[in-house]
Amino acid sequence: MRSWAAQNVPKLPGESIPLSLYDTSARQVRQTDPGPTARIYVCGITPYDATHLGHANTYHAFDLVGRMWRDAGHEVHYTQNATDVDDPLLERAAQTGIDWRDLAEREIELFRGDMEALRIxxxxxxxxxxxxxxxVADLIAKLSAKGVTYVLDGDVYFSVSDAPKFGQVSGYDETEMTVLFAERGGDPGRAGKRHPLDWLLWRAERPGEPVWESRLGRGRPGWHIECTAIAVxxxxxxxDVAGGGSDLIFPHHECGASEGHALTGEWPFAKFYTHAGMVALDGDKMSKSKGNLVFVSKLRLAHDPMAVRLVLLAHHYRADWEYVPSLIADAERRLATWRSAVTLSSGPRAxxxxxxxxxxxxxxxDSPGALAAVDAWxxxxxxxGGPDPxxxxxxxxxxxxxxxxxL
Incomplete structure (x- = not known):
């Protein structure tokens, strides 16, 4: 799948500083230690609607990670997926009368434009x-050969009892996991499952749904296994880092980590599990299902995309925050001030x-701290003024x- 255009990144003088990040699985901030090539996987969109500010907050956070690694001299190997077949996409296509493939391509193209405009x-x-x-089907077959799956009415499930590290990414107890599993695409109440938290790897053919021929029969992948397969x-x-919004801590990253462990025998599957906070509007997390969204495409048409980026930078990536229109006005003032300052013929030493x-x-x-420093300069x-041209x-x-x- 085609990505989007990259910008040239200036080379800066002086020495960089090693990047430390909060690792959800360790429950603490730790220093990253990538090799010459830093490897990062960030979970992508399910393209059934336009990119909203919550999405942008996530991809902006991991863009900063990549920029810091590049400043330190690392090559950055960044992989992202697009979940271009899944239940929410099929449901929206049915509601709108648009072919699911056309809907996915339309929204992915809009996403590309949003990311490029924000200089991600x-x-x-x-x-x-x-x-x-x-x-993905081949990978599921490998898991089945390891004895960690079972079949229920043609669907293939991962058995949580065969996941010895399950729960270590999130740190949640079983009660909390079961509630979140039901809220976030799981099926804890399905009859015939061995355990409520067993998760779907392969969905056998259903009438009216897209299917693929595979060694597992006709069907399509479950949600979590797709990212595991692409990352592997x-x-x-x-x-080095598996990233996404904090709503992916469980079940998505938890399940993916256990899949990776079962496949490779290595733990952790990713060295860091790092998560961006949620963005709210009118008191609730921005959500396509709730419809309380601020679309990036509309925001960047009405305002300089760099002001939109400054709105994101003004909040720590792990914080949950609420969007209000005054934030974009503040960001536009900051952008105008910075641009005025860098057009001077000289200034204070930088x-x-x-x-x-x-x-x-x-x-x-700490992007808010970085902004404060530039504000002061x-x-x-x-x-x-200043003496340094x-x-x-x-x-x-x-x-x-x-x-x-x-600027």
Whole structure:
């Protein structure tokens, strides 16, 4: 599947700082330690509606991760999927009378435009589930050969009793997991399952649903296994970061981690499980099912996309926050101030600013702290000037390379 266009990222002077991130599975901030190539997998959209600000918050967070690694001299191998066949997509297609494939392609194309406008650096592999159904079926067959699956009315389930590490990513107890499983696409009450938390790997053919021929028979993949298959193919096990929104902690990342463990025998499947917070509107988490959405495509048509990015940067990536219109107005004022400051012929020295921005982002992506540092430099430049003719260019470059903001 085609990704989107990348921008050139300026090379910054001086020394970078190793990136530390909160690891959900460890319940603490730890220093990342990638090799020459840093490997990251971020779960993508189910394309049944347009990209909303909550999506943008997630992909922006992991864009900052990639920018920090690139600043440290790493190659970044970034893989993302698109769940271009799944129940919500099929349901929306039926409601609207649009073929599910056309709906998926339309929304994926809009997503590409939103990501490009926000200057989110693209993944090396952008993979649609429909492109890898055979590979997913092969992987399920490998799991079955290891004795961790069973068949129920043609559907293939992973047996949670054969997942010794299950629960270690989320840290949730069984009661909480069962509630969330029901809320987030699971089927804890299905008759015939060995355990309520057993999860679906392969959905056998149903009337009126898309199907693929496979070694498992006619059907299509379950949700969690698709990301495991794509990650294994693209990145291998033990990759550096598995990322997504905090609503993916359970069951999606929990189940995927146990699938990866069963397949490879290695734990953890990813070295870090890192999650972005939820964005609310009118007091509730933005959700396609609730319809309380701020669409990125509409926001960026009415406002400079860099102001939209500054709205995201003004919140710590792990925080839950609520969108209100004053946030975009504040961001537009900040953007105008920064742009005015970097058009000056000289300014205050910016070496310390670069070090501060690096330090703030290296500390679990403290983007609000990084913005405050640039604000202080811009205020000084506009009120008192400065002796350094190279400083405005350096500030433009650091804003671009580390924050993704084009001034």
């Amino acid at each position: 650096l693209p993944p090396r592999e952008y993979v649609g589930v429909t492109e890898v159904v055979g590979r 193919d693209s990145l291998g096990s033990g990759f 070496d310390d600013l670069l070090a501060t921005v690096r330090a703030r982002l290296a500390d679990d992506l 811009a205020a000084e430049a506009l009120t008192a 190279d400083a405005p260019r350096l500030v433009r470059d650091l804003a671009d390379a580390l924050l993704g903001v084009a």
